Amino acid sequence: MTGGSATRIALIYPELLGTYGDGGNAIVLSQRLRWRGLPVEVVNVPAGSAVPESCDIYLLGGGEDAPQVLAADGIRQNRAIRRAVSSGAAVLAVCAGYQVIGATFPSGGEIHEGLNLVDVETRRSFGPSDAPPARAVGDIVVEPDARLGLPTLYGYENHAGRTRRLPGASGIPLGTVRLGIGDGDGGTDGIVDGRVIGTYLHGPVLAQNPALADLLLSWVHGPLPPLDAPREVEVLRQARRRALAVT
Numbered sequence: 166m167t168g169g170s171a172t173r174i175a176l177i178y179p180e181l182l183g184t185y186g187d188g189g190n191a192i193v194l195s196q197r198l199r200w201r202g203l204p205v206e207v208v209n210v211p212a213g214s215a216v217p218e219s220c221d222i223y224l225l226g227g228g229e230d231a232p233q234v235l236a237a238d239g240i241r242q243n244r245a246i247r248r249a250v251s252s253g254a255a256v257l258a259v260c261a262g263y264q265v266i267g268a269t270f271p272s273g274g275e276i277h278e279g280l281n282l283v284d285v286e287t288r289r290s291f292g293p294s295d296a297p298p299a300r301a302v303g304d305i306v307v308e309p310d311a312r313l314g315l316p317t318l319y320g321y322e323n324h325a326g327r328t329r330r331l332p333g334a335s336g337i338p339l340g341t342v343r344l345g346i347g348d349g350d351g352g353t354d355g356i357v358d359g360r361v362i363g364t365y366l367h368g369p370v371l372a373q374n375p376a377l378a379d380l381l382l383s384w385v386h387g388p389l390p391p392l393d394a395p396r397e398v399e400v401l402r403q404a405r406r407r408a409l410a411v412t
């Protein structure tokens with residue numbers, strides 16, 4: 166994006182993908198820009214409306230199985246997010262959003278087409294047994310891939326789906342699960358492919374992990390001025406680390 170223009174943050178279909186409070190990610194991103202004196206515009210994209218192509222960061226949150234089908238169908242009406250990504254936009258997709266940006270995901274006993282932005286697929290189970298695993302509910306702690314230069318990620322998860330990379334998938338897992346389930350493939354959570362991030366972490370994830378917010382912002386803005394962030398965030402992160410007994 167160019168020098169003085171506002172960073173545009175699109176909150177996609179919050180009525181369908183807002184069940185778990187992930188709309189807070191838009192608040193965190195915009196506040197971290199405002200604290201730095203940088204202009205920002207949050208673009209609320211109501212369910213069913215055309216997704217604009219002109220945004221810098223696209224946010225998709227978590228939702229229930231049926232709403233996420235509606236969301237995928239609506240977003241697919243145009244290819245705005247795909248075109249924006251190929252022009253340098255970033256995406257943060259959480260839980261249902263993560264499933265939706267992949268190739269396929271389950272809902273109502275059927276497999277639905279995702280947006281194919283990242284090379285993952287989601288099912289109720291990838292195991293041999295007919296009985297799917299229990300819903301993944303609780304705290305989740307992820308050690309991010311070292312290449313991302315991020316500290317430990319904290320959040321909570323609440324999902325039935327299990328996600329895995331497709332053969333030959335591009336991108337890297339967001340990180341290694343130290344507590345919780347994540348993708349459920351035996352150790353990873355999420356994907357980072359170019360400027361597209363998918364993850365199972367709610368929280369909102371950017372409120373608990375401001376370094377991840379700044380990574381997204383730096384991708385679309387370039388180097389960010391230093392920020393004298395409120396100390397409370399780090400105090401809360403340390404308290405969380407101790408409470409979860411993750412060393």
Ligand SMILES: NC(=O)CC[C@H](N)C(=O)O
Pocket residue numbers: 185226227228229230233259260261262323324325326327
């Ligand atoms: N928290 C969510 O977004 C849930 C996603 C999806 N409906 C599942 O249960 O797997």
